[in-house]
Amino acid sequence: MNQRLHSARSIVAIALTAAGMAGCNDYLETTVEGQITSGSVNSPAAADALRIGVLGSFHGLTSGQSNGTLGGSLVSRGLWNYSGILADEWKASSSNAEIPELDRRQASSGNAAVAASYNIIHQTRARAREAIGALNTYLPTPLYVGQMYITMALAEVMLGELFCNGTPLSGQENGQVVYGMPLTNAAVFAAAGAHLDTALTYLGATDAATVSWNRAARVLKARALIDIGGAANFTAAVALLSAIPTTYTFQNTFSATVAENGIFVMNVGATNNTHQQVGDSLNPTPALGIVRNVVPFASARDPRVPVTGSSVTPSPLGNGNDSQTPRVAEQIWTANIAAVNIVSGLDARLIEAEADLQANNFAAMTTKLNTLRAAPPALSPTLTPAVMPALATPATRDAAIDQFFREKAFWTFGRGQRLGDMRRMIRQYGRAANTVFPEGLNHNTGAPYGSAVNFPIPTSEATNPNITKTTDFCIDRTA
Amino acid sequence: MTSGSRQVGRLPSRHGSGVLWLTWLALSLIPVATALGAQLRLSATDDRRPRFLLDAGNARVPVDVTRSPSLERPVTLELNDARLTDALAEISRQSGLAIVYSDDAIPGDARVDVTARATSVIAVLSDVLLDTGLDVVMRPDGSAALVRRPRVKPAVEGTITGKVTEARGGVAIAAVTVFVEGTNLGTTTRDDGTYTIAAVPAGTRMIVARRVGYTPGRRSVTVVDGQQTTVDFPLEAVAASLDAVVTTATGQQRRVELGNTVATVDVAVRGETAPVKSIGDLLNAQATGVTVTPGTQTGAASRVRIRGQSSTTLSNDPIYIIDGIRMTAVTGGISAGCTGTCTTVSRVNDLNPAEIETMEIVKGPSAATLYGTDAANGVIVITTKRGRAGPPAWVFYGEGGRVDDRNPYPANYALRGHSPTTPNVRRDCRSYEIEAGGCMLDSAVSQNIWKDGNLTPLDPGLRTVFGGQLSGGTNELRYFVAGDRQEDDGSWGLPTFDRQRFDSMKVKIEDYYERPNYLKQYSARANLNAVVTPKLDLALSSGYTYNQVRLVRDNPSGNGVWQSTAVGPGYDAGTTNSRGWPLKGFLGETPGGLFQNLNQETVNRFIGSANANWRPLAWLRASGDIGIDLTDRRDLSRARAGETDPTPTAPYSQDGRTRLTSFSTNLRATGTWQAATSIDLRSTLGVQTVSTDNSGVTSRGSGLPPGADLPSQATTFTVTTSSIPSRTLGAYLEEQVAIRDRLFLTGAVRTDQNNAFGTNFQSVWYPKASISWVATEEGFFPSFDLLNQLRLRGSYGASGVQPGPTQAVKTYSTSSVFFQGTQAVGIQLANPGNQDLKPERSEEFEAGFDSRWWNDRVSLDFTYYRKQTTDALITQPVAGSAGISGYLANLGGMRNEGIEYRLFAQPIDAQDFGFDVTFSGSNNKNTVTSLGGFVSTIVPGGSAVVVGKPVNAVFVRAVNYTDPNNNGVLAVSDMTLGTDTTYRGPQLDPIQLSLAANVHLVGRRLRIYTLFDRKDGGYAVDGELQFNCFVQVQCKPVSRLDAPLNLQAAAIARLTRAANDGFVESTAFTKWRELSVTYDLGPQLAGRLLRAKGVQITAGMRNIKIWKDEWSGIDPEAVASTNTNTFQNGLTSGAPSYYMLRFNLSY
16 A cells, blocks of 8 residues: 555656646746847837948948947958058058958958958948838838938948959848849949939938938949949039039047047057058168058158158157057047048049049149149048148149049048049059059068959858859959 | 556646657656566565565564475466355365465455466465455465455565675775665765665565775675664775766666766866866866867866867857756856957866866767757766765865976077168068078077066966865765865966066056966865655755956967067067066067956855655655756956056956856656566656856946046946846656666657747757677676676767857847937847757767776777767858858758777786776767858868868968078078968867876885876967967067078968968877876874874876977967867967875874
């Protein structure tokens, strides 16, 4: 009897265990605090939050830190900085491998800075698409939708200006990735132009905000058109810009606690921790000779690019993050919250002047440049350059090209236009790459520069089934 | 014949999860198994049948049937509905057995059906007297009396007691497992070798005594109702035995019963006599197939890999079980002042080795199936020390040691010169520039900061350990109490010149400036074992740890102390840091400045568990474990105003408060049946829950004003919080069959559900099967003089690793945005999610043998294993142009295949001199079998995950060179970089060998132990040189004219082509890991000198010497981080040496 009782107890115990487990579904229901899931992104407020997220990406594309993230990660250092390092605006002074490789014109498809740049461009596009969908559903405010198209187009302009021919524009349908085909830079600029056209359809209102975004769209459209090149496109670009005053600015603004000015942080910011110095033809030691082709931004002492420090060892500011590159700090933006012009009336005037160059009307070009020199627009909250003497009209086309792009280089220093312009000097003005890009011995290695004139497509794109090449994914690496 | 079977009610079938289904299945099987047991066995415990008793005067004991021939006589009956009395008369007639009974004992109307042909009397009587309530008592006169069974039946149970001693010398043996075979009854011997087992069912029982190092003892005994029976065991000492008991998921089992290998580390002995500082040290080179990469700083985490690496995405760490419950063992926490790959800590190091009795290493899915999801990388089962019955036994110990980084760090070099065109401008030349005439050499200089007494940041530290333990109790209540204090100064210290500067500046020198790498640990433990009733045992375990660790900032990026010292210019260039401090040849920052960056973790941790064993029936045991592991961690990282100049923002303060909680329960019921004389069955049903939560708050402030040290005092103040819960619910069923105690078969299945699985995936099933066969015990096995025992074994099993709790879910991150003057919070897609996400699954087959030779003085074990991981979680590659990040998907596959072997020999085992040696090794071949169709990109001079190659395979291009003028210096043009990329080898060393030797002298009082180990077959980029040439302050191979040509070529490739290929080197090395000498004073001397029972003195060394095959850096085992799945060799300091002197006193 006792053993029966024990057996029954055992069975009951096990049965109770099983019964207890029947209620265990709740046990597996957990909540991870702080997680925003897709189920909560279905309201006007959520659509607006997505829009603001896209504007956060705007920073990383240009002069600030992406995603509103403070810190030193690669993706938060700004594409304008990277493009200027491959060009001649900046010298790398970083102990991170990726940045000096850009400076040496040696960046490979495995370069993390290249990958970070590529990713933020496409993430911005994808985020903008998602925001447009949400805005159209929950918050169909025309200005907001227009902002998203402009941001998407800005990303595409950067893609075309920085990267080689062959970058796809992929998308998503019903949550599935639809991979794009390799595109020429011209096709990418065309896509940007189309998105800007769409943006303009949303930006017809006359309130100040809408007008400002409308002008930004038109300057960017003009930039995309001249990137494509050709007389007709230059004419079309000029037509877009006529009503934009020279004083117009569309700015990136910053906050010390949320998103800092990435140009300032990387160059001026934390004393010996700066990763880039103002570019120069002078190397740290005479033994390295001079860097050919480049605009000597640091030593030119041009009022549009004021600097402190010295390119030649020793610099009174000491050395940069790599402990060996003399520090040269720009003085355009003098604080980590100094606003930066993304597009401006100045850009419009420069495009108009280049249209004259295209038409071989060097006098008109010079007149427009001299107009700017006579009444310099503000380049930053703290810098309105002093009046500069007028330039003489160049006698030859080559001289006019040199004059225009040198002027533009000083006017647009640090604002992400120089690499695109240097490529266009090769592509549209017949210059050889070794007469445009830095040549000689690199300040960092003492070894010759490489041959890159653009960023390669990063290795992550190999997953795209439309990419058939197995090593270099670009269609070509030409300008 | 009628049947004596009994029907037990079934539970209704239920639909639902796998867990419930399995539970239902198990419940359904119980009655079946019970019936089977009853059918196969005529049991005196079956109260429906009569008991056959012998009248022994004042007591009645079960009859020994073999000694009662009258009960075995055959009878033949064919009766239908006959009266019982008639049936008894016929049985008596045929057998000649007089059967007597009173008239009132048998109901007059009792009738039976009997069909028996040549069946024994005992069987027929057992049948016809079914349910009559009668017993058969054999009387001295040979007759059988039928008597009414007493209504209140006295316990048919007795007590067994005895003593276990060494056969030679009679010394008592403690901690011997003594148990009643075929039941769940058992105990362990006290310190004086005695034991007691209560509530043993009466009858003939086999009592077994086992302990590692002794031949098992087996004795048959008759247990008498209410009486105590004495069974003593003299055990023979042997070098090795298969009969050791190991802890499995279903309880303790003999090793011989397992079809898989389980390695055991006797921590109690090793921790007292070996030069070990941490759990990682305890494991290193102690078990085949277990690769330990030790951290190089005091308090740093070790990386443990068992049978290779199975995942590229998830953790490859084993899980840890302590006293039956899941232990938090995550790597990570405070790190050495950086993000990414840098030295960090592990929660495993919170454990104090002095409190541990044993560690058992369950190597893979073939053995770990029942531990469930997360166990695919192996399980380390830790058992803490327990009290033994007896008078209070005190143990005190003290240890003093020195931690000294004796690595031969090389000097930094420079070639000082000038350009031909500017002779008055001094510059540093590179050898290839000199060779090409572009730089004119003036002088070659070098500076070895490491060896400069004024500058070096190395400073040997002191390590002290003090502790005491008390154990004892009665057989009913045993206790173990311990307390311990450790302090370790590490091997880094403030250089003299920094100290002088601080003094001159009137800067207070904080303790963390002085000793930036430091450990302080207090631990306490109280364990209780109670026999609540003869059928119920309870064990309570509780451990508390206070642990404070400071890590020195040693990471390669962000000006770590290794970088600033090893990558300097090679001379004092007269430069200063940003605060105007002279650098004296350091790069960027001096050690004093770096040490001002505090990186400190403080942990308060409690691990408590309760274990209950209830044996309601001799054949049934129910066990339960419940426990909690609660960790409060504070991570403090700070650089105050005026202190160091850290990246990215100075000064700053970060304060992280994290609570790690793990709550686990295990419930299991085990039934044992003796199906036949030679067949034992054991069935186990278990359910398990594991609930973990990792929650915390981190506040960070950047821009501290002078004097401030709190984040909230800073200009920029941010707070982040997190809470990451994980829940696992599992159930398992295991059936084991032991045939003649030499063939053991096991089958099991486990199912798990977890909150991390995608919503499209519900539960996972893991099967298991194993066989173990002691071939030499078979009669037909040929007899060899030398071969004492041969066991063949094989097992198969599956297990998994679960994804992170949020990886299946599509999530958005928040982003504070400041745009055109307005600040707002936006959201951005963070993880696309994957609702099909399920755990990685690993299936493993292993087979091998264990053999004992030459009177057990030699043993040879061999295992082959093959582990195939499928559904491996890899990041679904998404092309960058898609604009979304990759997400985890079950796409990959990986295989680990290899062999493990261990040879033990004890050629001499005399009283005054003994010598034994253990040689063990393993060779693992890792192969990536699938990446879901995606092709990975091979980056030469680095590692890649490529199908058909080991994970993180290293690829290189040839770095060719010629020295046309044979002057030993290369020009840039003398180096050519190959165009073909070829596979060089795996990153993780596939080959491990170890050689350990023990020598006993002076009547076994003096013991010398040493350990060598070797790792081989791996390749990696020599981070020291690569980084040196990347930073390019002074690239060592081209900053001296006598550098090896291959390194000059490698440096030229790095400097001019950004190629690391030339720095890829073999990581093979041999290390003299441990040496210790222990002297036992013996009881007489110990008593005379210290009034102690015993005194042991041990002197030991660790990390004594390293021999490298090819590696040009300091220590290929030194990796910048131990919590990643890839190896970044070099880039940090090497492992320090450790010298210790320890006293163990027992009272």
